[in-house]
Amino acid sequence: xxxxxxxxxxxxxxxxxxxxxxxxxxxxxxxxxxxxxxxxxxxxxxxxxxxxxxxxxxxxxxxxxxxxxxxxxxxxxxxxxxxxxxxxxxxxxxxxxxxxxxx
Numbered sequence: 001x002x003x004x005x006x007x008x009x010x011x012x013x014x015x016x017x018x019x020x021x022x023x024x025x026x027x028x029x030x031x032x033x034x035x036x037x038x039x040x041x042x043x044x045x046x047x048x049x050x051x052x053x054x055x056x057x058x059x060x061x062x063x064x065x066x067x068x069x070x071x072x073x074x075x076x077x078x079x080x081x082x083x084x085x086x087x088x089x090x091x092x093x094x095x096x097x098x099x100x101x102x103x
Contacts, residue, residue, distance in 0.1 A: 008041035011065030027062035
């Protein structure tokens with residue numbers, strides 16, 4: 001089985017959040033997950049949803065602040081194994097090109 005998530009964790013503060021976001025990303029290293037951070041969040045892959053929930057909770061707890069905002073979206077594909085890369089490749093196949101464009 002494969003579970004893929006989009007996780008966004010940030011303190012609700014004025015100014016740069018990058019230091020606190022880095023703490024959230026670093027917390028993922030304690031779990032059996034792979035991840036890639038992008039400008040809008042972090043895509044996490046694990047063997048099961050329970051691991052994703054635990055990793056997301058640790059990332060949330062790692063952020064300091066009076067108020068922390070966390071968004072978690074999970075795709076728990078239970079019938080076959082897949083990866084985030086394969087999901088993107090499937091879209092690119094339909095597009096006939098890379099799913100990316102520079103301005």
